Amino acid sequence: MMRRLALACCLLLAAAPAAAQFNINLNRLLDVGKNVKKATTDVDEKEEVEIGRDMAARLLGAAPLAADEALQRYVNHVGRWLASQTERPGLPWRFGVLEAPQLNAFATPGGHIFVTRGLVARMTSEAELAGVLAHEIAHVLRKHHLKAIQKGAQLELANTVVGTFSRSEGSANRREKLLAAGSELFARGLDKDDELEADRLGVVIAARGGYDAYGLPAVLQTLQAMNPEDSGLALMFKTHPAPAERLDALEKIQSTLDAYAAQQQLAARFSGALGR
Amino acid sequence: MKRLAVLLLLAPALALAEPATLIRDTELRQSPASDAAVLAPLGVNAKVEALERKGGWTRVRAEGGREGWVRMLMLRYAGAGEAKQGDSGIVQILNVARSGTSGTQVATGVRGLDAEQLANAKPNEAELKKLHGYSATDAAAAGFAASGKLEARKIDYPKEGG
Numbered sequence: 346m347m348r349r350l351a352l353a354c355c356l357l358l359a360a361a362p363a364a365a366q367f368n369i370n371l372n373r374l375l376d377v378g379k380n381v382k383k384a385t386t387d388v389d390e391k392e393e394v395e396i397g398r399d400m401a402a403r404l405l406g407a408a409p410l411a412a413d414e415a416l417q418r419y420v421n422h423v424g425r426w427l428a429s430q431t432e433r434p435g436l437p438w439r440f441g442v443l444e445a446p447q448l449n450a451f452a453t454p455g456g457h458i459f460v461t462r463g464l465v466a467r468m469t470s471e472a473e474l475a476g477v478l479a480h481e482i483a484h485v486l487r488k489h490h491l492k493a494i495q496k497g498a499q500l501e502l503a504n505t506v507v508g509t510f511s512r513s514e515g516s517a518n519r520r521e522k523l524l525a526a527g528s529e530l531f532a533r534g535l536d537k538d539d540e541l542e543a544d545r546l547g548v549v550i551a552a553r554g555g556y557d558a559y560g561l562p563a564v565l566q567t568l569q570a571m572n573p574e575d576s577g578l579a580l581m582f583k584t585h586p587a588p589a590e591r592l593d594a595l596e597k598i599q600s601t602l603d604a605y606a607a608q609q610q611l612a613a614r615f616s617g618a619l620g621r
Numbered sequence: 622m623k624r625l626a627v628l629l630l631l632a633p634a635l636a637l638a639e640p641a642t643l644i645r646d647t648e649l650r651q652s653p654a655s656d657a658a659v660l661a662p663l664g665v666n667a668k669v670e671a672l673e674r675k676g677g678w679t680r681v682r683a684e685g686g687r688e689g690w691v692r693m694l695m696l697r698y699a700g701a702g703e704a705k706q707g708d709s710g711i712v713q714i715l716n717v718a719r720s721g722t723s724g725t726q727v728a729t730g731v732r733g734l735d736a737e738q739l740a741n742a743k744p745n746e747a748e749l750k751k752l753h754g755y756s757a758t759d760a761a762a763a764g765f766a767a768s769g770k771l772e773a774r775k776i777d778y779p780k781e782g783g
Contacts, residue, residue: 402744555771570698606676
C-alpha cells in the first residue's frame, strides 16, 4: 500500500515538467493542487459549452424530451427571453421539457436548461415556469457546475485525480473527464450556497423579464406543501436545500419581490401551452 | 389508469383549502397589500387554510372562518408534517401510463431521473439534436414577450442576505 502510494507520487512528480526531485514534498503537492484549480478555472467559453452539451446528451439518455413540440418551443421562448435579460445573452441557450414524472430541473454549463414534465405539471402560470428557468439560468451565469467540478477535483487530490484536468492531456480525454465529473453533479447536487444564490438571482431575472417575481417562491411553496417522502421528490430534495429553507432565504429579498409582484403571471397562456 | 394520470397532471399546484401554519406573528388583511386594513392579528403557529395566491399574498381562512390575506412567505404547509402520509403515487402511476402500450400495466419501479438512472445513462445524441431544433432566436423571444405584454426592466441583483 505504502509502496504503491510512493510509486504514484513518483509518477506524479515525474509527470510534472519541473519536478526534478523524487522525494515527497508537501509544497509540491500543494502546487499541484493549485494547478488543478487553475486548469478548471481556465475552462474557456467554448469548452464550457462543449462540456454542457455532453452533459445534456447524458441527461437525455436518462429521460427523453416530452413528445410535444409546441410545449418545447413554448419553453424555449420563455427561456430565451429570460436569458436575453442577463449578462450572458450570447450563449447558445437551449431549453427542454424532459419526459420524467419526477419533479426536478437541471442546468448544464454553457446554457442547456431542463425541467421535468412532473414539475411543469405542478405549475400554474408562466411566471412560475419563468422562476424555475431563471434559477437554472443563474447556475449557468455563475458557472456553479464548473466550480463544483473544481472543488471535487481538489477533494480527491490525495487519491487519483491529480492532474486529471491538466491542459497537457489530450483534449478529448480532458473533455471526457470533465463530463464524468460534471454528470456526477446531477445526482450529487451543487453547493447549498450556490442554490440559494440561484434563487436570489432567479427571482431578479424573472422580474427583469416582466414576470411576477413571486413565481419561483410559489413553486417552492408547492414543493413545500408536498409530502417530502414522495418518490417524485427524492432526487430534488437530496440535491437542494429544503423548500422551507429556500423560502426563508428569499424573505431577505422581500422588498425586491414586492416591487415586482404585480407583473405578469400569464396563467392562461401557460395553461394553453400545456393543453389544459 | 391513464385517465387518473391525466387528472393528476391537471391538479392545480395549490389545492383549494390547503392547511398551513404561520411562521411568525402577522396580520390578516382585507386585501393583498401591506397598507390594507387589518382584520385580525394572527399568532405564530396559527393554523389557517390557504385558498389562493395573488402576487406575494395568499388568501386564507383563519380559525373561526374569517377570511383575509397574509403574506405568502409567512406560510408553511403541512407537507412536512403528519397530515400527509404516504406517496402521491405520481411517479408510479405515470410509469404505468408510459409503459401502457406494452399492455402489461405493471409498475416496474421508478423510472427516469433518479440518481441511479442518471449514473448509468448513455448519451442520446438524437434527442439532443431534436432539442437544438426547438431553440428560439432572440428576435422570436422578443416577439413572444411582446405578445404576453412582458416588458423588460433593468434590476440589479440583490446582494447576499438582502
